[in-house]
């Protein structure tokens with residue numbers, strides 16, 4: 001039995017914050033605003049897994065008004081979501097994600113993001129796709145005001 005889930009996440013980009021995507025600190029003069037480490041890629045993947053499980057979203061499990069999650073490592077939150085998936089008897093088959101960011105170009109950093117996510121998801125790296133697109137200089141992403149991520153995930157029921 002298979003289940004599919006989708007997740008999207010947007011964070012505002014501001015000066016004085018690190019830009020973390022898939023657990024990788026990206027060299028940038030702007031970073032993502034948010035309560036945890038504001039890792040939009042990891043948040044979108046987490047929401048996709050929760051969606052496949054019909055378990056709400058990240059905000060339900062890790063409320064942003066809870067000081068416990070302030071500056072939290074989002075890969076740690078994803079690990080908890082994966083634990084939940086295993087509790088439901090599911091494993092990850094594959095993930096496909098698109099990061100929409102005007103700059104910098106992510107071509108050379110996606111390998112690290114894929115490795116971090118694969119390790120946390122407990123799958124091989126070739127089961128995790130991370131694509132990078134710009135906003136073509138229009139809308140919030142294109143003006144460099146935001147980073148947006150879309151992710152889709154497939155889960156399979158463990159056979160045992």
Ligand SMILES: [Zn+2]
Nearest residue numbers: 009039040043
């Ligand atoms: Zn987020």
